Amino acid sequence: MTKVRFAPSPTGYLHIGNFRTALINFLFAKNKNGHFMLRIDDTDDERSLKKYEDAIKEDLSWVGINWDSLEKQSSRLSYYDQALQKLLDKKRAYPCFETAEELSLKRKKQLSSGKPPIYDRSALNLSDSDIADLKAKGRSPHYRFLLDHKDVNWNDLVKGTSQYNMSNLSDPVIIREDGRVIYTLASVVDDIDFEVTDILRGEDHMTNSAAQIQLFEALESSPPNLGHLSLLTDISGAGLSKRLGSISLRDLKDEGFQPMAISSLLSKVGSSDAIEIFRDINQIISDFDISKFGKSKPKFDKNELRGLNSKLFKMLDFSDISNQLKKFNFKISSDFWELVKGNIENLEELELWWNIIYGNIEPKYNDENFLNTALETLPEGNFDKNTWTNWTSILMEETGRKGKELYNPLRMCLTGQNKGPEMATLVFLMGRGKVLERLTNK
RNA sequence: GGUCCCUUCGUCUAAUGGUUAGGACACCGCCCUUUCACGGCGGCAAUACGAGUUCGAAUCUCGUAGGGAUCACCA
Numbered sequence A: 001m002t003k004v005r006f007a008p009s010p011t012g013y014l015h016i017g018n019f020r021t022a023l024i025n026f027l028f029a030k031n032k033n034g035h036f037m038l039r040i041d042d043t044d045d046e047r048s049l050k051k052y053e054d055a056i057k058e059d060l061s062w063v064g065i066n067w068d069s070l071e072k073q074s075s076r077l078s079y080y081d082q083a084l085q086k087l088l089d090k091k092r093a094y095p096c097f098e099t100a101e102e103l104s105l106k107r108k109k110q111l112s113s114g115k116p117p118i119y120d121r122s123a124l125n126l127s128d129s130d131i132a133d134l135k136a137k138g139r140s141p142h143y144r145f146l147l148d149h150k151d152v153n154w155n156d157l158v159k160g161t162s163q164y165n166m167s168n169l170s171d172p173v174i175i176r177e178d179g180r181v182i183y184t185l186a187s188v189v190d191d192i193d194f195e196v197t198d199i200l201r202g203e204d205h206m207t208n209s210a211a212q213i214q215l216f217e218a219l220e221s222s223p224p225n226l227g228h229l230s231l232l233t234d235i236s237g238a239g240l241s242k243r244l245g246s247i248s249l250r251d252l253k254d255e256g257f258q259p260m261a262i263s264s265l266l267s268k269v270g271s272s273d274a275i276e277i278f279r280d281i282n283q284i285i286s287d288f289d290i291s292k293f294g295k296s297k298p299k300f301d302k303n304e305l306r307g308l309n310s311k312l313f314k315m316l317d318f319s320d321i322s323n324q325l326k327k328f329n330f331k332i333s334s335d336f337w338e339l340v341k342g343n344i345e346n347l348e349e350l351e352l353w354w355n356i357i358y359g360n361i362e363p364k365y366n367d368e369n370f371l372n373t374a375l376e377t378l379p380e381g382n383f384d385k386n387t388w389t390n391w392t393s394i395l396m397e398e399t400g401r402k403g404k405e406l407y408n409p410l411r412m413c414l415t416g417q418n419k420g421p422e423m424a425t426l427v428f429l430m431g432r433g434k435v436l437e438r439l440t441n442k
Numbered sequence B: 001g002g003u004c005c006c007u008u009c010g011u012c013u014a015a016u017g018g019u020u021a022g023g024a025c026a027c028c029g030c031c032c033u034u035u036c037a038c039g040g041c042g043g044c045a046a047u048a049c050g051a052g053u054u055c056g057a058a059u060c061u062c063g064u065a066g067g068g069a070u071c072a073c074c075a
Helices: A016-031 A050-062 A077-089 A100-112 A128-136 A183-193 A203-218 A249-254 A259-268 A281-286 A302-315 A318-325 A334-343 A349-357 A368-376 A387-399 A403-415 A423-440
Strands: A003-006 A035-040 A069-072 A093-096 A142-145 A151-156 A160-165 A173-175 A198-202 A225-229
Touching (some): A003 A016, A016 A198, A016 A225, A016 A249, A016 A259, A050 A249, A093 A173, A151 A203, A173 A183, A203 A225, A259 A302, A302 A334, A318 A334, A334 A349, A368 A403, A368 A423, A387 A423, A403 A423
Parallel strands (some): A035 A069, A198 A225
Antiparallel strands (some): A151 A160
16 A cells, blocks of 8 residues: 655744645545655654644644654654664664764865765774773764665656765764664654655655665665655745745745645646646545656745635635634625625735725725716615616716726725725625715715 | 756646647736626747757757755754
8 A cells, every 4th residue: 555654843834845745745645545644753852842743733734634644753762773773783884973073174174175075984994992992981972874885776756767876975874972863764764664655755855865775775675666856946946945944834824825725736836737726635636646747846936826815715605714704803794705705815805895895994086076976876775786786877877987987986986996896796785874975985 | 066956938837859839827908797807719928058969859969057956963
């Protein structure tokens, strides 16, 4: 069975790059009736916070991504120790005693003399007695994985035939000086134990993957299928870290974006499918195909998201949205929703239209003579659904105007906007009192 | 600096040596609508640059330029 995992570290809120990876893993698995595992990579306990773990779960749930199982690396520490022992026995791991400062200095030197900052493996020269001496002095080692300096090849689900020469890489540290495991090892151990079949993640993991392939093999397993998605950039083409990293899912939520608008965009952008709005995640699942994703970097455009959001609102009935409308401190009726849903990009705009119809706004008078005539011909009595048509028919006869010439001054005066929902219903909901107020309140 | 990856309309992309370089979104125009929008129809618009291979190159090769990623006792 297909089994994937999404493995965030709880060191911050889910941003849109992260979320896209989660979504694509979810869609990939569900399309194959597979298993989607949420794995909390909290081995860095200095930076990991429960608050973020909760937030990540909450955000995933908000968009309808449900996990079939949940694991936390912090509860699996003994397995990582066993893996280290195995690697030590096979001479694929070795102890190192350099301090972080020494290593950093070394890298700087290499870089300034034009050389790649790759670890020189000097700890490999330590004899058993050297190591014993250092330990006796109270020094405790960190451990590195000994890479095999050769080409690693794999057939990437997204990138196709891929290759990396391991001599361009430092032997990765897998256990810290204080004994805590590092992601590189923990992730592989978990992927083996939980029988993950496919790893889908960003192309920033490309070199990690190359090293981890050797780790899978050293642990007498075989690597899962690997797919590296091209990273999202902002509209100018700048990388994720610069700006998109700061757009979290919660920001989008707060800005009034709907989960399905976000999922619709992020599941299709960068693929050869058309970007369109989907009402239901199952529709996206059923035609998901990882091979449709391209190798170049797609751009995330909030305007595109706005468009999808407004298309979604048009599709929603009052009953679909009424829960979300409770957050407003004014009561929204079904009639009101049906009237304005075709003219909004996000829910916050409801407040504007609510004020236009029921509250106070600054009307715009751009044709006083005409508006005077409108005032004179305003029908008496309570408004009904035909009032607008009757009224404008009279106005048309009186003034000879029609079309935009007829409607625009009324729209501007009554709503303060040059566009918006259909006037007939809008005026009916407004009622005679409010219309009179706007017409006379110049 | 080393290594890896990327570059087709504004945007997402299709075209795996022969196409008038196709589609979707956006934009513009027309129609529909006595207004906004929806919808229908149409239009604008691209192979980063330079060589090479070939009868023929978006496609293969090399170079140039631009962009991204990575090179942590982070994940």
